[in-house]
Amino acid sequence: MGIFIGDDTRLVVQGITGRDGSFHTRQMMEYGTRVVAGVTPGKGGRTFDGGVPVFDTVEEAVAERGANTSVIYVPARFAADAVFEAADAGIALIVCITEGVPVGDMLRVLPYVREKGARLIGPNCPGLIVPGRCKVGILPGQIVREGPVGIVSRSGTLTYEVIFQFTRAGIGQSACVGIGGDPLIGTDFVDCLAAFEADPETEAVAVIGEIGGTDEQVAAEYVSREMSKPVVGFIAGQTAPPGRRMGHAGAIISGSEGTAEEKIRAFESHGIGVARRPADLVGLIRDR
């Protein structure tokens, strides 16, 4: 099972001929993801690596190759256009890896995607992986392992770190989703928690949050109200100074809002076990 992607995924790669796009397309194909098409405007008619047809538009990739999922590796200035195009073409799941997308672009993209009935993951995210079955994005396939824990995170390498610790401890994952570090993202913690709750293969969930915004607080409330499965969490940025953007565009304490303390308190008050160190997540999951 897993969530959002799986055996039915038919992937189109937007920006397949670019440096990042071509590299990760090969990685995804190696992992077993069905890459059915690529899109690079002006390069329609070519073939990528001798097997994947390249089109000028996503519309053609959907019409001719039945693509239902898209992953976006185009430069930031074209990322919003790429999401609009994928949603308009009827793509159901759009994963935007691109970092540096203007927040004003996302303001317009988010309602559009919703109106088209599509799901956007990202931008500025590592994508997602269902161990042993399908990977869309840039998460390293070698660190995951099949198993019962769902992982959702706003971060990239910190997610790898957590996955790595679980895998080393012999605990596999049902799916790992990086939702992205930007202030406005398509899929939030609650969306992923709901999917994990519904996924029969997931037995517990680890939520990796960080400073900035209130998504963790909303998630905590959701967990206590709607979830039957145990949830554990970690919040990065306890030592972050207020008012500074900690790398991620979304990781900033604004005034008194978005501190790690506030998020940890929200987790604890809603019954989510909070790890002081990433390594403690393993023990917390074992205890549940």
Place this chain on the structure above:
Amino acid sequence: MGIFIGDDTRLVVQGITGRDGSFHTRQMMEYGTRVVAGVTPGKGGRTFDGGVPVFDTVEEAVAERGANTSVIYVPARFAADAVFEAADAGIALIVCITEGVPVGDMLRVLPYVREKGARLIGPNCPGLIVPGRCKVGILPGQIVREGPVGIVSRSGTLTYEVIFQFTRAGIGQSACVGIGGDPLIGTDFVDCLAAFEADPETEAVAVIGEIGGTDEQVAAEYVSREMSKPVVGFIAGQTAPPGRRMGHAGAIISGSEGTAEEKIRAFESHGIGVARRPADLVGLIRDR
């Protein structure tokens, strides 16, 4: 009963202190419509005719007076703003009398009204009346009479003419709705036909169309597919030359589209009796 308005109507008049607004407010109150508030920005705090409180915003009219219906008499350049405001304030039915609203304004207004769950009638319309109960707009109250025929029309005075002929012939009306003569309007024939079909007091419907667009053709199909009650029709503009705007912004034959012949053919092929003269409508209704 009637449709769209009735005993529950609590009306706010946008532009109540203007020339048209004040005149028709008095007419509506005389007819028995419950006018609970007026709005004119900058004139909040006054009272209209000693009884109706005037506010700066529709929001206040809703909060303080429970307005649920709005009628708009503001100049064309402010009409779209007035509709946005009414929809945003939670008004359920917005009747825009104003003529000359730019079509580009309406393009943005229509989806907004729909998203807010409101209904817009007009613009460039005479409004509607439920004989003996409630009138919103400018239809002359003295020509209507209570009865079983629903009337819906794109026109103003032509509607009066038809109502007058019915009333003179002793046939009363369940409701008369002028949907407006512009290319883009909030409520179309089908919306009104559906409401008349659902209204237990309506036994038959007269549809008064004119050249331009395809609303009559769509309505004809709807009638044959969905309606149990008899429907008769008239189309104005059989002698109109192509390519010329016949007064109403929407009354124009574009290329080969929107001719009276085409509409009459659509009516007839879907079982709607078509009157050659407005006066023949009475006979057609009697025959059904």
Place this chain on the structure above:
Amino acid sequence: MNIHEYQAREIFARHGIPVPEAEIAATAEEARAAAERFGGPVVVKAQVHAGGRGKAGGVKLADTPAEAGDRAEAILGMEIKGIEVRQVLVAPAEDIASEAYVGIVLDRARRADTIMVSSEGGVDIEEVAATMPEAIRKVAVDPRYGLLAHQAALLGHHLYDDPGAARQASSIIAKLYEAYRASGATLAEINPMIVNPAGEVKAIDAKMNIDDNALFRLPEIAVLRDTEAENPAEVRAREAELSYIQLDGNVGCCVNGAGLAMATMDLVKYYGGEPANFLDIGGSSNPDKVVAALELITEDPKVDSILFNIFGGITRCDDVANGIVEATSRMELGVPITIRLTGTNEEEGVAILASRGFEAMVDMDRAVETAVGRAGGG
């Protein structure tokens, strides 16, 4: 409102659409001089608010300046669909590798501006739609988001396989949409849009219709109205805030309300007559408008009979009656007048008319039939 090709070209150019140079000429000599400046062969095109000018002989090629002068001479002053040609556009003839069509139009049914492109350019789009609909690609613009980059891109790709041409076309389409929106247009067309042998995409013809209702906030567009290219009576009617369209019949109609005015015309025809005009005096109660309306009707030499059809609502019957009395005291009608008057203040109106010897009827059909009879028809 219609604007001329040369005016639409200027708007297009202002929005960055590649439009080849051209000059406007009101005389043969000006056309000759323009052709001389351009050098090679030129096209001479009539500037009129009427379709089908090509078929009417209003577009001609000229190889030399002298020939350009001759062509202009022939075109200037000719009538196309009843409108006299007063200006021609002179433009260098382009080498054309292929012709396409790009148009934006308000789609009433979809409640959206819709962009249409077709690789079959230079011909009437309705004809293409009828004979080879698969050549046309349509995209509706969501008014909340505007034209999205990928929409322009896929229209470009529909038109051209060559990536360079597709990119140019996408850019032109995006700019055309901007021009359309910024001008309050309800139609904007490039037909044909060409690719020349060098691979450059250009707009050769330019057409725009403007929403009259948007003009109040677009003074720079409003001034483009060429009243000389319009029917003078219609121009005067607009200035008097009347809605008037001259037709070919002999029954002059004066009605309050557009729908009722159309129905009145139809009824004239029904009773065997032919309407001389569409005339809506609107919802006002200003007697001056009635006077202006009567002036317009009586100045039309074809009119043999005048018909008033007034259903009082906002318009008050007494105001209309006063207008009729005032107008007839100022001028000699010369033809019979038939008056139908009912609704608001009907009694007062009827009394005013009676005091001057006019009879007023209540029934529309009887009034129309009478007026048609008085015109000698029916």
Place this chain on the structure above:
Amino acid sequence: MNIHEYQAREIFARHGIPVPEAEIAATAEEARAAAERFGGPVVVKAQVHAGGRGKAGGVKLADTPAEAGDRAEAILGMEIKGIEVRQVLVAPAEDIASEAYVGIVLDRARRADTIMVSSEGGVDIEEVAATMPEAIRKVAVDPRYGLLAHQAALLGHHLYDDPGAARQASSIIAKLYEAYRASGATLAEINPMIVNPAGEVKAIDAKMNIDDNALFRLPEIAVLRDTEAENPAEVRAREAELSYIQLDGNVGCCVNGAGLAMATMDLVKYYGGEPANFLDIGGSSNPDKVVAALELITEDPKVDSILFNIFGGITRCDDVANGIVEATSRMELGVPITIRLTGTNEEEGVAILASRGFEAMVDMDRAVETAVGRAGGG
């Protein structure tokens, strides 16, 4: 990106917001001259990227030009939250009848720009929100429709009972939103917005934050960056495409990925140390970035121990190892270095480091604990 008050004022003025005249001064003499030109009493305001400058003594009134010079003298060169004041704004002191607050900020939870107004101006809006939330009126702007006229109107009416003042405020709010959008802002504030005794509404203070990600398409905004007003090490880090923030501790951290970098800092603290910085070398595999990162860390005199924490994904461990080797061959670190390296090309990376005598660890906790110990903490 932060911009200065005087820059935000210029943007506001360009969008038609009434902003009283003012001059920027870098010396006491310039401030004195400006005050002389203005005539009456003036305000002298520090231009720094830091909140709370008023409380820090960075805003002073002056009655005479000489006094303005003295005030500027006192403010220029002072440090506000660690940042040196290099410029002051000199503006005529306004007569104030009432003060209000207007702000626009990206509301992440609502996924919309949100406009907030409060009749309690001149004070911190968070304070107003905490003490008298009913004074604040918020309106979310639907990004598909933009700010609608009635929204601006009702915010104006919330602020002022007087129709004239309400109308002016609505207009200012609409223009502020335009300025906000056109500048790629994530925050725009007027605090206070005043009414003077003549009933004129004006923006007295101006504040804007800009979305760094939008700068690529706004060159006219990008040039407003005042690198002199920022931490020099952070400026250099940005030029090297590193994300770096200097802190007060002594364990220098170099990490790939922002989340992991924060978690590493937290772990330093957990093991009893204090991080000297946040540093994310990003997802690149460029050894030059590693060199630049090491330079930044070693130049910070507080650093007693360096910690690398690399989880290879797109970043390859061998590239990072090469960067470390190259940097240490060019410069003397002077402090111990602890390296955690795992993920893509881990073996190659470990081998490269081993060949130069560096030990690499796989476990993050052990590495952090070691680095803290080497810093003398823990």
